[in-house]
Amino acid sequence: MNFSEVIKQSNQVCKVSPDGKYLATCVQYRLVVRDFNTLQIVHLYTCLDQVMHMEWSSDSLFILCAMYKRGLVQVWSLEQPDWHCKIDEGSIGLVSSRWSPDGRHILNTTEFHLRVTVWSLCTKSVSYIKYPKACQKGMDFTADGHYMALAERRECKDYISVFVCDDWHLLRHFESETQDLAGLEWSPNGCVLAVWDSCLEYKMLLYSLDGRLLSSYSAYEWSLGIKSVAWTPSSQFLAIGSYDEKVRILNHITWKKLTVFEHPAIISNSKAVLFKEMEKRAVVGSEDLSVHQLTVGNSLFSTQSKYEITQLPAKVSVVKPDPDHANPKIGISAMAFSADNRYLATKDDNMPQSVWVWDMQRLGLLAVLEQTAPIRCFVWDPRRPRLALCTGNSKVYLWSPAGCVSVNVPVEGSFQVQSLFWHCSGGSLILLSKEQLCLCYMDTEEKDQSTSSDCNFTI
Structure with missing residues (x-):
């Protein structure tokens, strides 16, 4: 085991490119791209303000830098260092920014979750998605990048919209059987969408791609419920961690409880x-x-x-x-x-x-x-x-x-x-x-x- 020399970075904004060739770090308002093997600087970019979030595109050709305080997003190209893109959300503000799976669209969520704006780097077109819900994890993409699930809140009810990422048209829109949806996550194979309620109610819902409810699971009532969720890479098991200090494992055949992992004080x-x-x-x-x-x-x-x-x-x-x-x-x-x-x-x-x-x-x-x-x-x-x-x-x-x-x-x-x-x-x-x-x-x-x-x- 060997160690490199230390490198400066700010706010722990540091990412390795998906192809593993580059290491990007932010030092205040500067974006530094290094060759991962030699740690030599290959690109140096100057942003308009301190970078709060940084993310690589899926093909490792572009880097997104978000400056939430100013409502700005800057995009840099590794192939063409002189090219860059600036997105200004203006007075509506910015709370999160991320790439779409194709690495050519940027999804910005405005303050107070008023809308999600989809910006295209290729056509320079802009699309708007209304009513996104402010929750723990309200947006998720399938592993193959074909579909996006978005949690929405309309007329005091929870809804889920499934979009096709190629052209962002709406594939499915259905009401979720939750009181206060806290998060959603696709299975790694993209066949099942797990949706869970807030901590005030223990409820796990499993939907198919076309919006059918496959199963509903609740371990108990009248107590704090789900706190964390994790899929196995094979999509065969779903682990549900809760406030009662237990992990319940559901199987992908019947979506019933397979076992319970307890965390006792005495082992x-x-x-x-x-x-x-x-x-x-x-x-x-x-x-x-x-x-x-x-x-x-x-x-x-x-x-x-x-x-x-x-x-x-x-x-x-x-x-x-x-x-x-x-x-x-x-x-x-x-x-x-x-x-x-x-x-x-x-x-x-x-x-x-x-x-x-x-x-x-x-x-x-x-x-x-x-x-x-x-x-x-x-x-x-x-x-x-x-x-x-x-x-x-x-x-x-x-x-x-x-x-x-x-x-x-x-x-x-x-x-x-x-x-x-x-x-x-x-x-x-x-x-x-x-x-x-x-x-x-x-x-x-x-x-x-x-x-x-x-x-x-x-x-």
Whole structure:
């Protein structure tokens, strides 16, 4: 495992192109495009204001930069650096901007969700979609880019419109059986649209492409309901995380509950492994530059950590939510399936320092990673069953079926990893601090490793 030098960035606005060749970062009002392999600057663009959102087109030929405070969007071309496009929404404002799947249309959502404006880069035509609903996830495209589903709110009722992305004509429009629609998401194969209600009512609705209601699922009533939703890449399972600290798995044949994953405070499952992070401070020599170093007085110290396997049954750290505050930290807030559909990673807000890994073949708990600090972000390798996570310190953590490892980011100064994401090849990690980024190059050689807390990784 090797690390690059640090690179400046602002607001954690950093994206890798879909083809994996370029790395784009924003530094205040400047857009910097680098060759991913060499990190050499290949293009430098100057925007009209500080960039709040940046996104690549699907073919990696254009970059969208949104400046929400000024209601502006600028588009830059990699093939023709002198060409650029500016979209000004004017007094109506701008709250979000994104590409369509074809990479030639831009969808802008105005303030107060008054409308969605579709701008064409090819014909310079403009289309308007009225009544978009302001919700958690009100717009989603199928994986093949053919259709878009949009949540709408008309006359105090929820509706769903399905558009054909080729010419943006309306394919289907139907009323949703929700009280207050909170989000929608297509299955990866584009055959089923999952629609869920607000947290005040537990309701999951599954629609076909033509608007038929395939199934409706509700686990309980009169309590806070759905908090997170995740499809498996194969579309065979739908995971529903709720405020009762449970994950329910629905199958794609009958859309009935297949199993329930609970998150107890005491882990007693004999087939599971609890990896607990243990920290220690040690004096290091001047020749050891592979660890994060802290100067205390006249001594040089390093904070190192490693995982230890805890004997079961064992208790997991639990934080009780404050009932006097809104939006209590309770329930399943994050879920993610591995690329091979084999594993599911979950996070319970009651246990902010732990990530739970479930085996989808035997439908049981496989491992729990308990950190010394709350988990900020976790994400799966897009090619291998390998999970990376960070906790806001100078380390990056990796889990695989072979075990766990904790690695210090060996850069000068303070580099606190706030978030991270994988390169599309799975060969490297992009680590983001508040104002910098660093690339972590993984060892791609496949090695047979036994299940151990001291799993070997090449550094």
